[in-house]
Amino acid sequence: MRTGRGSWILLAVGLAACSPAAPPATDRHWGIGIHGGAGTFTALDLPAGGVAEVRADMERALMAGHAILARGGSSLDAVQAAIVILEDSPNFNAGKGAVFTRDGKNELDAAIMDGRTLGAGAVAGLHHVKNPVLLARRVMENSPHVMMVGDGAEEFARQQGIEMVPPSYFRTEQSWQELQRHLATEKGSGKKGTVGAVALDQAGNLAAGTSTGGLTGKRWGRVGDVPIIGAGTYANNRSCAVSATGVGEFFIRNVVAHSICTLVEHRGMSIEEAADAVVIRLLGEQKGEGGVIAMDRNGNFTGTFNSQGMLRGHVGADGKPVVSLAWPEQP
Amino acid sequence: MRTGRGSWILLAVGLAACSPAAPPATDRHWGIGIHGGAGTFTALDLPAGGVAEVRADMERALMAGHAILARGGSSLDAVQAAIVILEDSPNFNAGKGAVFTRDGKNELDAAIMDGRTLGAGAVAGLHHVKNPVLLARRVMENSPHVMMVGDGAEEFARQQGIEMVPPSYFRTEQSWQELQRHLATEKGSGKKGTVGAVALDQAGNLAAGTSTGGLTGKRWGRVGDVPIIGAGTYANNRSCAVSATGVGEFFIRNVVAHSICTLVEHRGMSIEEAADAVVIRLLGEQKGEGGVIAMDRNGNFTGTFNSQGMLRGHVGADGKPVVSLAWPEQP
Numbered sequence: 001m002r003t004g005r006g007s008w009i010l011l012a013v014g015l016a017a018c019s020p021a022a023p024p025a026t027d028r029h030w031g032i033g034i035h036g037g038a039g040t041f042t043a044l045d046l047p048a049g050g051v052a053e054v055r056a057d058m059e060r061a062l063m064a065g066h067a068i069l070a071r072g073g074s075s076l077d078a079v080q081a082a083i084v085i086l087e088d089s090p091n092f093n094a095g096k097g098a099v100f101t102r103d104g105k106n107e108l109d110a111a112i113m114d115g116r117t118l119g120a121g122a123v124a125g126l127h128h129v130k131n132p133v134l135l136a137r138r139v140m141e142n143s144p145h146v147m148m149v150g151d152g153a154e155e156f157a158r159q160q161g162i163e164m165v166p167p168s169y170f171r172t173e174q175s176w177q178e179l180q181r182h183l184a185t186e187k188g189s190g191k192k193g194t195v196g197a198v199a200l201d202q203a204g205n206l207a208a209g210t211s212t213g214g215l216t217g218k219r220w221g222r223v224g225d226v227p228i229i230g231a232g233t234y235a236n237n238r239s240c241a242v243s244a245t246g247v248g249e250f251f252i253r254n255v256v257a258h259s260i261c262t263l264v265e266h267r268g269m270s271i272e273e274a275a276d277a278v279v280i281r282l283l284g285e286q287k288g289e290g291g292v293i294a295m296d297r298n299g300n301f302t303g304t305f306n307s308q309g310m311l312r313g314h315v316g317a318d319g320k321p322v323v324s325l326a327w328p329e330q331p
Numbered sequence: 332m333r334t335g336r337g338s339w340i341l342l343a344v345g346l347a348a349c350s351p352a353a354p355p356a357t358d359r360h361w362g363i364g365i366h367g368g369a370g371t372f373t374a375l376d377l378p379a380g381g382v383a384e385v386r387a388d389m390e391r392a393l394m395a396g397h398a399i400l401a402r403g404g405s406s407l408d409a410v411q412a413a414i415v416i417l418e419d420s421p422n423f424n425a426g427k428g429a430v431f432t433r434d435g436k437n438e439l440d441a442a443i444m445d446g447r448t449l450g451a452g453a454v455a456g457l458h459h460v461k462n463p464v465l466l467a468r469r470v471m472e473n474s475p476h477v478m479m480v481g482d483g484a485e486e487f488a489r490q491q492g493i494e495m496v497p498p499s500y501f502r503t504e505q506s507w508q509e510l511q512r513h514l515a516t517e518k519g520s521g522k523k524g525t526v527g528a529v530a531l532d533q534a535g536n537l538a539a540g541t542s543t544g545g546l547t548g549k550r551w552g553r554v555g556d557v558p559i560i561g562a563g564t565y566a567n568n569r570s571c572a573v574s575a576t577g578v579g580e581f582f583i584r585n586v587v588a589h590s591i592c593t594l595v596e597h598r599g600m601s602i603e604e605a606a607d608a609v610v611i612r613l614l615g616e617q618k619g620e621g622g623v624i625a626m627d628r629n630g631n632f633t634g635t636f637n638s639q640g641m642l643r644g645h646v647g648a649d650g651k652p653v654v655s656l657a658w659p660e661q662p
Contacts, residue, residue: 118584118617119584120583124480125480125481125483125552144580145551145553145580146579146580146583146584147553147554147555147559148551148552148553149455149456149480149552149554150456150480150481151552152550152551152553153552155550155551155552156550156551156552219486219487220474220476220483220484220487221456221480221481221482221483221484221486221487222478222479222483223478223479224478228561229562229583229584229586230561230562230583230586230589231561234586248477249475249476252451252477252478252560253450253451253477253560254449255560255561255565258561258586258589258593259589259593262589262590262593262597266593266594266597267597
């Protein structure tokens with residue numbers, strides 16, 4: 001298994017995002033980071049629009065978050081705005097671009113968490129909610145609950161006036177063909193990625209969110225790590241904000257997002273050290289493929305992965321987005 | 332909010348279970364601990380059979396686990412056997428005795444985790460599975476997944492030959508009356524409790540499991556902490572095994588089970604200190620009512636709660652079960 005520290009062709013605007021120098025603790029700088037999934041991406045796997053389209057989506061998502069943070073808005077709003085843009089793009093495995101289940105359906109999961117209050121919302125098994133992250137936010141703010149699943153979650157969505165769409169909205173040709181390949185070969189694929197965001201606002205509050213269509217060909221009502229608070233999504237002002245992507249089962253068993261925050265809080269590690277310990281060493285030993293983005297309470301950002309690639313980016317107060325699309329050299 | 336350290340009338344066989352003296356690290360003693368829920372129990376709330384029946388169920392569950400451990404069986408099998416007995420009793424909010432949702436259904440969740448491998452299985456939103464913990468075990472062992480929900484999970488159950496029952500199986504008069512009270516008053520209740528178990532076997536392996544019917548009157552496909560690995564259920568041979576019960580949302584936001592194990596692993600706390608830090612102090616400050624049972628890798632057991640009562644018990648190699656039913660003095 002190769003790692004985020006490996007030798008990659010980095011197609012980055014500016015510097016690679018994964019190894020910022022740690023500033024002194026007093027030098028807090030607000031910002032937002034996003035990911036568009038980790039896996040075995042290659043240039044050939046990108047959708048028709050290819051590199052340019054994916055990069056444009058990610059820059060738009062970053063700048064939507066940046067605009068909110070720049071005017072003093074909350075990290076929660078910034079994370080939400082960035083994820084909505086990625087959910088609305090067909091180029092990621094979330095919202096519009098969600099992959100198909102074995103039954104030819106799209107089944108969406110999402111979560112969002114407020115590092116200031118530890119408020120959290122999570123939804124799973126949705127078939128008609130255009131932007132699952134918006135429903136997760138409503139669960140957090142307008143219900144006494146943290147997690148809602150399936151038809152019940154959609155009933156709550158309707159009561160909340162959340163935008164509902166017919167299942168056909170989620171049908172993209174790329175995802176459909178991917179299901180056909182999956183059914184023919186029984187192999188996993190993952191050409192498009194889960195999306196997520198982490199942010200620190202000017203008031204010093206952290207937030208994290210994640211949204212996904214799960215696995216191509218999934219069945220049995222399988223739920224991955226994305227809507228599991230502590231596994232795929234976690235934020236706590238005492239430590240950091242994390243959004244994960246990868247083979248969800250490993251992320252659940254290792255409570256990955258919370259484990260990273262725990263090492264920051266209790267062991268005094270930097271987020272880069274903590275993400276290395278969990279994603280590179282712990283998951284790496286288990287062959288648990290994937291990665292995380294994380295941001296600490298000083299605004300330090302890391303994108304750390306043990307898979308072939310992870311689409312990621314971040315932007316700080318200077319308003320210059322940095323997007324990295326990394327994959328191994330093509331044969 | 333009163334705590335497990337408060338002044339209670341303890342109706343215990345033998346000594347109270349919550350404060351064992353810590354043995355030296357080399358003195359490992361196998362055993363199993365269980366809970367039958369935390370909340371605002373009073374003697375008047377117990378089912379028809381009352382104290383004697385609840386105590387008998389708990390002793391049977393403990394001794395079923397003990398029998399497996401005594402002959403060198405696994406902690407995973409012991410935890411499962413104990414939970415099945417509590418699920419089959421009408422006196423707990425799990426399996427047979429599950430409470431009703433707002434729609435007059437029973438919706439069951441469960442999880443189990445192997446501290447040796449970090450293997451885990453979790454199920455939620457079941458309506459026809461007699462013993463949810465058995466399905467959680469199958470998810471862990473016979474699928475590549477950790478979590479399955481709703482109809483998909485039940486499809487997997489049928490494929491696995493898990494015993495299915497008609498919804499009427501779960502109808503108990505006490506639970507039905509509780510729903511009517513809830514619908515009339517819109518108040519929470521919780522007269523019967525979630526069940527769970529933690530165990531250490533002779534080979535030194537930890538395991539944890541939890542099973543619940545959720546909240547009386549729940550809606551919107553709400554899922555609590557029980558099937559969330561890290562929140563209501565967690566086991567890791569490096570630290571401890573935990574099963575939680577209480578107001579699930581607080582347990583999810585604080586990733587309670589994993590947090591306790593983390594304090595044991597990274598801060599060198601005893602399980603009692605760690606459970607105090609998380610359940611009494613952290614949850615206590617947030618008014619997050621509930622409790623946990625936890626066992627460390629030396630077999631030390633704690634039952635720690637910030638609610639009025641928690642039904643709990645444990646048994647070690649001596650085969651003498653200790654069951655504690657604690658509640659405040661009746662007026």
